[in-house]
Amino acid sequence: MKPFLERVSVEDGTSWTLFDRQLADGIPFQWHHHPEFELTLTLNSSGQRFIGDHIDRYDDGDLVLIAPYLPHTWHSLSRLDPHRPHRALVIWFDKLWAERLTGNYAELGGTALLLQRASTGLMFSRPISQAVRPRIEALFDLPPFERFLALLGILGTLSLDGGSRPLATSGPEVVGPSxxxxxxxxxxxxxxxxxxxxxxxxxxxxxxxxxxxxxxxxxxxxxxxxxxxxxxxxxxxxxxxxxxxxxxxxxxxxxxxxxxxxxxxxxxxxxxxxxxxxxxxxxxxxxx
CATH class of the missing domain: 1.10.10.60 (Homeodomain-like)
Structure with missing residues (x-):
C-alpha cells in the first residue's frame, strides 16, 4: 500500500486545489487521509467506497464530502464505458481556509454547517449530485478567481441538500499541527x-x-x-x-x-x- 498520509499541494496564485484523476486500470484500494477537506465526484466507474468504518457501493456520479483526517479510499470494479478511464474529480481545501471564509461572511453560514456535518463523511443525493456535476466539471476550465467563486456556489448548493446522509459512525478529532x-x-x-x-x-x-x-x-x-x-x-x-x-x-x-x-x-x-x-x-x- 502507498503511504497513509497524503500530501496535497496548492498551485501558486490559488488557495485550494483540484485534480482530474483518470485511471485506465481502475481505482486501487489505497487507504489514506490528509488534513484537507475533500469533495470527490466519481465518473464512469462503479465499485466500493470506504469512508471511516463505512463501506458501500458507488456508481457513476457519486459525490461525497470528507472531513480532514477521516480515512478513506475507493476500489473500482467496472466502468460504464469500457473505452474511457475511471475518473475522479477531486477538490481539496484547507480547514483553516474554510473557517476564515465561513466565519467572516454570514452568507456562508449554511456552508459552515455543511462542513461540520462532513465530520463523518457526507454523501449527496442523486438530484443534487446531478445538478452540480456540470459545474464541477467546468471548474477545470475557469481562471482562478472565477473558479473560486464557482466553488463557493457549489458548496452553497450542497448545503441545501436535504437528502444528503452521513457515512461513518464517528469521525476523528480534528486538531492542528502538533x-x-x-x-x-x-x-x-x-x-x-x-x-x-x-x-x-x-x-x-x-x-x-x-x-x-x-x-x-x-x-x-x-x-x-x-x-x-x-x-x-x-x-x-x-x-x-x-x-x-x-x-x-x-x-x-x-x-x-x-x-x-x-x-x-x-x-x-x-x-x-x-x-x-x-x-x-x-x-x-x-x-x-
Missing amino acids: AERTRLDRVLDYIHRNFAGKLSIAGLADIAALSPSGLHRSFRRQTNQSISQYLIRLRIGRACALLSSGTVPIGTIAGEVGYDSLANFNRQFKALKGLTPSQYRQNFQATR
Whole structure:
C-alpha cells in the first residue's frame, strides 16, 4: 500500500486545489487521509467506497464530502464505458481556509454547517449530485478567481441538500499541527504499510516515541477508537475489497489481510459487517 498520509499541494496564485484523476486500470484500494477537506465526484466507474468504518457501493456520479483526517479510499470494479478511464474529480481545501471564509461572511453560514456535518463523511443525493456535476466539471476550465467563486456556489448548493446522509459512525478529532499529530501520523503510516503483518503495541509505541499507555491515549483521542479496533476495520475493509472483486478463496483472503485463523477472521468479519465473508460476497455479486 502507498503511504497513509497524503500530501496535497496548492498551485501558486490559488488557495485550494483540484485534480482530474483518470485511471485506465481502475481505482486501487489505497487507504489514506490528509488534513484537507475533500469533495470527490466519481465518473464512469462503479465499485466500493470506504469512508471511516463505512463501506458501500458507488456508481457513476457519486459525490461525497470528507472531513480532514477521516480515512478513506475507493476500489473500482467496472466502468460504464469500457473505452474511457475511471475518473475522479477531486477538490481539496484547507480547514483553516474554510473557517476564515465561513466565519467572516454570514452568507456562508449554511456552508459552515455543511462542513461540520462532513465530520463523518457526507454523501449527496442523486438530484443534487446531478445538478452540480456540470459545474464541477467546468471548474477545470475557469481562471482562478472565477473558479473560486464557482466553488463557493457549489458548496452553497450542497448545503441545501436535504437528502444528503452521513457515512461513518464517528469521525476523528480534528486538531492542528502538533508533535502529537506528527507522532500519530508515523504510527498510522506504519500500520497502513504493515497491517497484514504482526504488529505489537511496544513496536508502535517506539515509532511514536511514546509509552504504550501514552500511545493508547493519543490514538483514542484522535481517532475515537482503539488501535485494535482500527486495525480490525482496516483489515476487514481490505477483505471486503478482495471479496467483491473476484473469486479468491476466503481462506486465502484471510491470510492476505493478516489472519492466521480462518475462524477468527469469520468471527471478526461478521461482528463488523453483520454477515459472514461468504454471505457478503454473495450479496455483493447479487446486486451487481
